[in-house]
Amino acid sequence: MSRRTNLLYIFADQWRAQGVGYANEDAVLTPNIDQFAKESMVFSNAVSTFPLCSPHRASLMTGKYPFNAGMWTNCKNGLDEVIMLKPQEVCIGNVLKENGYRTGYIGKWHLDAAETNFHDKPKSGAVDWDAYTPPGERRQGFDYWLSYGADDNHLDPHYWADSDEQIKPKKWSVEYETDKALEYMINMNQKDEPFALFLSYNPPHLPYELVPNEYYERYKEEPVHFRENVPKEYQTEELKTITRQYFAAISGVDSQFKRIYDFLKENHMEENTLVVLSADHGEMLGSHGLMSKNIWYEEAIRIPLMIRKKGSIEHRTNEVMFASPDHMPTLLDLLDLEVPDTCQGYSHKNNIFDISAEEPQHAFICSYPGMPKMVKEFQKRGLNHKCFGWRGVRTKRYTYVVHNGYTPDEERKILLYDNKQDPYQLTPAVVEDRKQNELIMELDGYLKDYLEKTGDPFLLD
Missing domain, CATH: 3.30.1120.10 (Arylsulfatase, C-terminal domain)
Known part of the structure; x- marks a missing residue:
């Protein structure tokens, strides 16, 4: 029997749909992602249903709308209600594991309750909105675990595996997480069971300045051309610097993504691995005089979404409306797995393989x-x-x-x-x-x- 299809789902935090070279909007350099897009189905109307970290992630994991997954804001402290993804939810990791997949999660999670809701000084060392998620039901079906809740120290990140002792690699988070993803896939490629790995990069999420200089140097002397909806009074030198830093982080993600892209080719895994590249929400970057996300404008809600499986999914631009709850049912359907009744999203499998299929409007x-x-x-x-x-x-x-x-x-x-x-x-x-x-x-x-x-x-x- 031939081995079943692997799943590799890579997503970056606060990466807007305009922030890729192939979009011809932002002046950002992403040659490797651009090449990947030429070999993928590119969804031009992919939107973040609730353009904020935890709500989108909850939808991604459950196939539910954020409110129905209990995520009406980020997992944080300071509220009367503890915000977290409940262990009782049926998540994509649970379904994959039950169907014989080896499951892994690397990077930012931000779906567990902030530990400072319960302890001023948690044993794990988590502060503010951060959390160590111990082995068990709160990992939602993921066996291999190298993650953290929410922390934005990109140049000096920390992680937890299967104990509350912090792992501090002293590397840019995207590079280290790519190292570990490659290690995971090398190990999994030697086994008979299929794997499902979710790789969650935090950059280009702010702080914008926490980006390796090798990527910032590419933009340091480049002029910044603001979008037409950035008010003149906001087009400051400070915003120019932030824009260059934001683009630099995306270029850094592009460079690290190349390592994974090359690995799949060199190890003949392209035909049996479903690869997804996406984000949880966008970034305003001065448009309408705003920074960050959590607003209805295109810069905040539209996200990159590329799906590739060599020899199976053709390259084309797909204009279907693709929302946050649609990821889980679509992925499971593409892997020929039953979609749980708990999913509220729409499976786009038919639309991926049949250009005339019905689609949400x-x-x-x-x-x-x-x-x-x-x-x-x-x-x-x-x-x-x-x-x-x-x-x-x-x-x-x-x-x-x-x-x-x-x-x-x-x-x-x-x-x-x-x-x-x-x-x-x-x-x-x-x-x-x-x-x-x-x-x-x-x-x-x-x-x-x-x-x-x-x-x-x-x-x-």
């Missing part, structure tokens, strides 16, 4: 007030903070958003962006009466369906 996007100060302000007023924030729908052409605010005193905003006519989202239509516009009524209907499907308490009417 829209994707849900959302955000909830999640910072402790925000939550406490709503609680003081006797309000449920989960009814606020913003919810929306993204289609191939439009972004529709209803924003109830992150504080009790904000006025509701209803916004419609035509991303075809206004790709930089500079001139949204501000909607006064939703019932007077046929398009808005249609999008409103989609949004109501999502709210009902997820049991979301958002105040829409």
Whole structure:
């Protein structure tokens, strides 16, 4: 019997869809990823349903919408509720393991409860939002483990394996994690069982300056050409430096990815390994005067997504709407494994192999007030903070958003962006009466369906 298909899922944190060379948007150098894209199916409308680390990761692992996986904000401390991915969830690691896969996870996890919720000085040395996840059910089916919860010291990272003693390699995190991924695959390639490895890079996540100089030197003297939606007053020397650092980190990811890409070719693993390259959300990088993520703009919600299996998946650009909960069912379906009933996402297998297959016409996007100060302000007023924030729908052409605010005193905003006519989202239509516009009524209907499907308490009417 021929060996079953391996799975290698690589994703970077805060890497926007515009931040690849083949997109011809950001002036970033990614020759190896560009070549990989030429041999992959490239999804041009892949979106992060909730453009924040833990919520997207929860969807990736469970095939559920973030709210249904209990992830209405990041895993953090300082809240009345402990935020974590519950051990009872049916995750992709569990399903793979039950079906005979050897499973591994390397890099940032950010799905376990921050240890400082329970101890001021945890034995593991975890601080702030970080956590050591011990062997057992909280690893969600992953056997090999070299990970941490949430920590952004890219140049001096730490990890935990099967004890609470920190591992400090004194290497850039992306390089070290690539070292360990290669070691894992060398070992697994000598066994009869298939493997499934998730490799989670933290860069290009901030702090932007924590990038090896060898990558920054490529951009140090290069001019920075800002996107049209970066206000003039924000186009400072500081933002130019940050932009170069962000691009440098992506180029560093590209260089380390080449090592993995070459390994698969040299070891004749391309035809029996499903390789995915993606991200958890994007980065605003000054667009609309904003940094970071957690907003409905294209720079925050759109992510790279490339899927490759030589001899099986053809190269083409696929414009299907691909949302965070769709990853798990699609991957399992591509591996010919049964998709659990708990998955709420859509399997794109048919669309991958049949260009005329049915496909979703829209994707849900959302955000909830999640910072402790925000939550406490709503609680003081006797309000449920989960009814606020913003919810929306993204289609191939439009972004529709209803924003109830992150504080009790904000006025509701209803916004419609035509991303075809206004790709930089500079001139949204501000909607006064939703019932007077046929398009808005249609999008409103989609949004109501999502709210009902997820049991979301958002105040829409």
